[in-house]
Every structure is written in structure tokens, then in C-alpha cells.
Amino acid sequence: MSTNTKTWWPHIIALALFIIVPIIYFLPALEGKALFQSDISHFLGVVKEITDFRAKYHTEPLWTNSMFGGMPAFQVSMECHANLVTYIYKILCTWMPFPANMVFLYCLGFYILLKALEIDTWVSILGAFAFAFSSFFFIIISVGHNSQANAIAFMAPTLAGVILALKGKRITGSILMGVSLALELLSDHLQITYYLLMIIGVYTLIQLFVSFKQKQLPSFFKAIAMLAIAAVIALGTNITSIWLTYEYGKYSTRGTADLSVEKQKESSGLDKNYALAWSYGVPETMTLLIPNFQGGASQPIGESSKSILDGVDSQYREPVQMFEEYWGSQSFTAGPVYVGAIICFFALLGFFVIKGPMKWFLLFTSILSIMLAWGKNFLPLTDIFFNYLPGYNKFRAVSMILVIAEFTLPLMAALALDRLVKSKDFFKEKIPVRFFNNANGMKIFIAALCLTCGIALLCYVMPTAFTSFQKQDEISQLASRIKQSQPTATDQQISSYLNDTYPSVLKARKEIFTADAMRTMIFIILAGGLVWVYVKKMINEKIFVGVLLFFILMDMYNVDKRYLNDRNFTTKKAVKVPYEPDAADMAILQDTSQDYRVFNTTAAPDQDSRTSYFHKSLGGYSGIKMRRYHELLDQIEMGNMSVIDMLNAKYFIVGGKDGQRMAQKNPGALGNAWFIDNFRVVPNADSERTALSHFDPMHTAVVDAVFTDYVKGVQPKRDSTDFIKLNSYLPNDLVYTSKTSSPQFAVFSEIYYKDGWDAFIDGKPTDYIRVNYILRAMAIPAGTHTIEFKFEPKEFAIGEKVSLASSLLLIVGCVFLLFQQFRPKKAQE
Secondary structure (H helix, E strand, O other): OOOOHHHHHHHHHHHHHHHHHHHHHOHHHHOOOEEOOHHHHHHHHHOHHHHHHHHHHOOOOOEEOOOOOOEEOOOOOOOOOOOOHHHHHHHHHOOOOOOHHHHHHHHHHHHHHHHHOOOOHHHHHHHHHHHHOOHHHHHHHHHOOHHHHHHHHOHHHHHHHHHHHHOOOHHHHHHHHHHHHHHHHHOOOHHHHHHHHHHHHHHHHHHHHHHHHOOOHHHHHHHHHHHHHHHHHHHHHOHHHHHHHHHHHOOEOOOOOOOHHHHOOOOOOOOHHHHOOOOOOOHHHHHHOOOOOOOOOOOEOOOOOHHHHHHOOHHHHHHHOOOEOOOOOOOOOOOOOOOOHHHHHHHHHHHHHOOOHHHHHHHHHHHHHHHHHOHHHHHHHHHHHHHHOOOHHHOOOHHHHHHHHHHHHHHHHHHHHHHHHHOOOHHHOEOOEOOEOOOEHHHHHHHHHHHHHHHHHHHHHOHHHOOOOOOOOHHHHHHHHHHHHOOOOOHHHHHHHHHHHHHHHHHHHHHHHHHHHHHHHHHHHHHHHHHHHHHOOOOOHHHHHHHHHHHHHHHHHHHHOOOOOHHHEEOHHHHHOOOOOOHHHHHHHOOOOOOOEEEEOOOOHHHOOHHHHHOEEOOOOOOOOEHHHHOOHHHHHOOOHHHHHHOOEEEEEEEOHHHOEEEEEOOOOOOOEEEOOEEEEEOOHHHHHHHOOOOOOOOEEEEEHHHHHHHOOOOOOOOOOOEEEEEEEEOOEEEEEEEEOOOEEEEEEEEOOOOOEEEEEOOEEEOOEEEOOOEEEEEEOOEEEEEEEEEOOHHHHHHHHHHHHHHHHHHHHHHHHHHHHHOOHHHHO
């Protein structure tokens, strides 16, 4: 870039727009309100113990006992203070109100990518907003997927660095890629990062082929070498989190199973049915063009707009609202993936007018993204990736891969628009198209306009030709709910009632469908008309791009407001303190014992963050549970008292009168540690878990045969005077005192996780084993002893040193790059 200040004005204007437009969208944030995000409320619940520890001791606990009996905090909440890249992130966006800063990052990142591709500045501004305002990006903010939003924001500048390096600007590109990738990894959403690597992988392979054809392989490999060095440094900045996550992954639900029934799965990762549960429907792909092609979000009919019910007979309006607006194949959804009617039009135009490797890169990745998002609805392709592509089976919600199409389609649209504005006479320009010898800009423009607009018109005129407006099994499911709430109603009465109501449901959904088909058609016509006016020289480029940007924002703004609007904002206190204690919580909190657990029977164990906010819970809210604990959740939920007692669930929360929750004490809770009388050695994990259904944990420990050598020769024999008790509790440091007249064997009501928990007797390291499928146990010598468990994974200490060194290297690179940019032009040459 030149240091001439005039060349910087367009960039300054771009930055100003990237700040102003999001702030206008999120005006309540300037009025002192805060965005309520359901997942963040759950997050604040499960991290309460971690944040309290961090505030008090100014260090990381790395372990939490607040959920699922205890688990590593690596993917729950962990701050790596040695990673100086966090300061770059703060400089970028923390000065803006949330969530406007998220949209700012969306815009800025994509703008950098478009400028790396040498796209016209005004078109780059338009393209940045087109990308940023994709509906999915606002939906994830509304529900609280903030790490995902951050990761998406840094996809574009990471690819921009790769593009610049492969174009010959190796130092600039490598530094940009390194910093952006470090920020991407800092976001800590590995699924989005994985998809970014897929994008970069495809682009790099295509460029390798091009370099081979042009005999420029040495230059290509030099760039790749520099990019590889930058990537290693970026990886180093976040090595603490990545390393710990990798180690924990072996023991989580994404690791290899010990149970034989689980080992029979086709994949070593997630269960396929679980991973593919959220698969995008094949017809649902049309939401890229028409947002409500499948009804929008899973909300009652009329929730998005009361006018939907205007055409419904008044006697059916209330029962119609028992049905959802969404009728797609997913169980439920917070909203559709909509990239914009105008963007789809220009992207389609681009796939004809753009030539060369970039076209094939964007076309291939777009199609691949869409087909993989179908998941269980297109198993031939999904099975190949799920079973053979390393790491792919570690992620769930395969529909998320549509983020690639949301990335590539606006990019192609921007390339097409750039080609159009730089053309002297686009309509007359000869554009070679396979099988069409006389194609020119005019014909391709009309074809793209007719195809996109024609699809929307057909949907409006013949809606039933494209969708049935019926959700699978919804009538039978609603009938079951009515039967539960009205036990006296007969099956015939319920069936008759629903059959009378359903035609009105279909009518309301048809209104939802056709209204959006019409709006798509209108926006495409507006964009097409504007192109015509511009190409005919009736307006200049800035007016053309400015008006087109207005149309795009008007389109996307209105759709985004359906899912993220002023109603999502509330008081800051309500967001900061998501839960208030009720009578049950207050009763339990009267018990000031250092460490005990609570089992909330009024909520699903794997969806319960409220209990974790106040107590140490048997339940929790996380998709990264320890595998063995996850395999016992069904026994906990079904009330296996042997398991509940050994986990020291001292209190139950149960439903009381008028829906009020009550606290009940569990007299069978075994406490923090106890001595047992005998062992029961079993051959494998299957036998170990089965044994938990019929054993007395107070007297017996179930031991896997792999620990036979440890228990050989141990002959526990309790004496009434023997005791073991917890002296002090911290989530990462447990200290006990034992006093025995003879050697004993102690079981601790703590989750076994060998990779990090070190044990000591009187300060000397000692070994311990796993018993009862998930608990720790240890042979205790006779006499009085101090026993300590400390959680101190070596990866954290080593990782922080590597992180500090790597982030310092990156920051030096940033300073060098800025120095290069602002040096006098003669010095640069």
C-alpha cells in the first residue's frame, strides 16, 4: 500500500461503516442493556465455581466439580494468560459494545480478504456487509455461541494471508495468516477451525496444480514453507488449550470407547446418530435463497408475525398456534441459513463470468459444503467423510458446515460485482461459456436473473410443488401431548380435533412460504434493475454500489431482525446473574460442609446448569462430558442408588406442591472417602459397569482386571476406630487425613482422571487406581497420614511457556509488518 493519505480514506470510510451500522442495529446496547443469550446463561451456571476460584486465587483451577461429578475445565472455561494474542483481540473489538463488536469483526475480516483479492474498495465494503449479515451469523449470537462467532470472523483474514503469500507477498501473507490463525484458535471453536482448514486445503491444492502447470513450483513451495512456519507459531500461541483438549479428548465422549457395544461403532469419534442429528434437509437448502422456505424458526405459528393468522378462521387461530412455523426435517432450529437473495443472484452470475482457479475453488467448496450439511439425508458422501477423513467424526451438528457456503457465496458475488464495475460495457462483453458460443454479459445476466427470480416466482405461484408444509410425525406428537394434559379426552376426540385444525395450519404455513418467495423475487428484481441502470451509464459506480448495499442491508437486516432484535435485550443484572436461589437451594446452602453433591431430579441431568450455579452437581450442561460418566448418566437418571450414593449426592432436589422445588437429604450418601471390606475384580469395562447395578459401594469396590497388580496382596479389614476425612477442599487440591490400625483401601467420591491428578501420601508421590467405573481408590498404609490429590497437568505449565514465546514472535511480526507499511515509499522499494 502507498503511504499517500488519500488512498487510506476509503479504508477509513469502510471502518467507520463497519462500526456505525452494527451499532445502529444493536442500539439497546448503547442504552445500557445487555443481550440475553440462553447458552451464555447455561455457561454462567456451569462456570460459577471456576470464576469464583479465579477471582479469589488469580490462577486457573483447570478442574471443576460443579458439574457431572467433576471434569477438566479445559473446554469449559480456561484463561491462558501467557498467550499475548489475547491483547490483539482486545485491541480489535473490546472497545465496542457487545454484540456490535462481533459484527464489526465479521465485516473487517471479510474486507481484508476482498482487498487481498484486489477487489474494488467500494465493492469490498458491500461484500463485507453481505457476508457479515448472513442470518446464521446473527442467530448464533442470539443463542450465545460467541466462540463460534469469533472463529467465523477470523476465517476470512486467515485465507487472505494464504492468498497473499501464494501471490508472492510471502512475508505479508505469512504474518497476516499467522496472526489471524492465532486469533482463530484463540476463539476455541475447533469445529469452525476444522472447516477453515478444509477451505484452505482445497485452495492450496488448486494452487499447487496451477503452479505445476505454470512451472512455478519452487515459488509455491517457498510460500508454503513460510506459511507453515507461521501456522506452527500460531499453533504455539494456543498450544496450552489445544494440547490439553487433545489429551482430554481421549477420555471424553469424542474418544475411544471401553464398552464393547460402543466399540462396534463404525467410527472412533462421536456416535453417528448423535453427530448427524442436526442434518440440513435437502429441500431446506433453498433457504439460502428464500429464508422461510421451511418456515423459519421452531416457534409457534404467528410468533414471528401476527398477520400470518389473518387468513385463518378465527375458531382455529388458537389451536393453530400449538403447531410450529418450521416444518423442516430437523428436530428444531433457531432459524434458517440465509445468505441473501441478491447475493445468490450475483453468486450465480459469478459462476458464469468468473474464470480460472478461483471459480472452481468456490464452486467446489460451495457444493461440498451443501452436500455435507445434508448429513443423514445424503449418507453416501457423509459416510466417506465420517469414516475416513481424520477428525471429521469428532464434531456434531453437521449442518454447521454450511458456514463454508456462507463464506464462498458472498465471495463469489463480490468477485462478480467487481468484474461488472470494472467492465467498460459488461452487457456487450464476450464471455466464453461451455456449450454457448455466442454468450455475452447481457445473456448471462438475463439467465442468472431469470433463474433466481424464476425459482422464487414458481414458489409463489405453485407452493405445493416445492414443499408439503407438513412436519414428520408432528400430529402424533401433539396428540400425545394433548393426551397427557387432558387424560379424559378420547383418541377419537383428539384425532377429530387435530384433523379439523390441520388444514388451517397448512394454510398459515403456505402464507409464510409465499410471503418470503415474493420478497426474494422483489429484491432480485431491484438488484437486476439497478445493474441495468448502471451498465447503461445512467448512474456512476459509487451510486450503484451504494444503492445496492442499501438493498442488501434492507434484505438481510429484516431477516436478521426476526431472530436477533430489541426483544433479546434485557437488564445487565439479569444477564450477569442468570439464576436466583429458590427455597430448595437455600435449604441446601445451609449445609456448610466442604464438598458434597446435589442431584436435581426435576431437570434432565445433561441439561441442568442451574444446579451447577449453586452446588456441586451430578448433572450439568456440556457437550464434552467424560465418556465414562456419560455412560453412567442413564443409571443416575433411573435412580441407581448405589451410583448416586458413591458419588456423595448428599441432597436431592425434588418437585413439591404447586411446582415448588424441595430439598431432601440422602441418608445413604457415602461422603468424601471411605474404607471398603473387599474387592470384586471384573474382566472388562462391560462387567464393571454391569456390576454397579447390584453391589454395595460402602463395603465393596468393583475393580477392572487391568488394576489386578495394584490390589494384589491388599487385604482390607476395617476397624471401627479407623477413619478418613476431607480436611480442605479446592477444586484442584483435595487434602484428607486418615488414621488406621492396619493397611486399608480407600475409595474417594471423586472422578478418576489420571492425566493430571497426582496423589501424595505425606508429601510423597503415590499411585492410585480406578474403581466402580469412575471413582478413584488408593491403598492406605497403617497409621496417621495426610493424603492429597493435586490437579497439575504438565501440559499446562509447558504449554504456557511455549505460548508466551510464540505470541511474542507473532507480535514482533506484526510490528515489522506495520513498519513496512508506513515506511516511505522509496524505502519500501
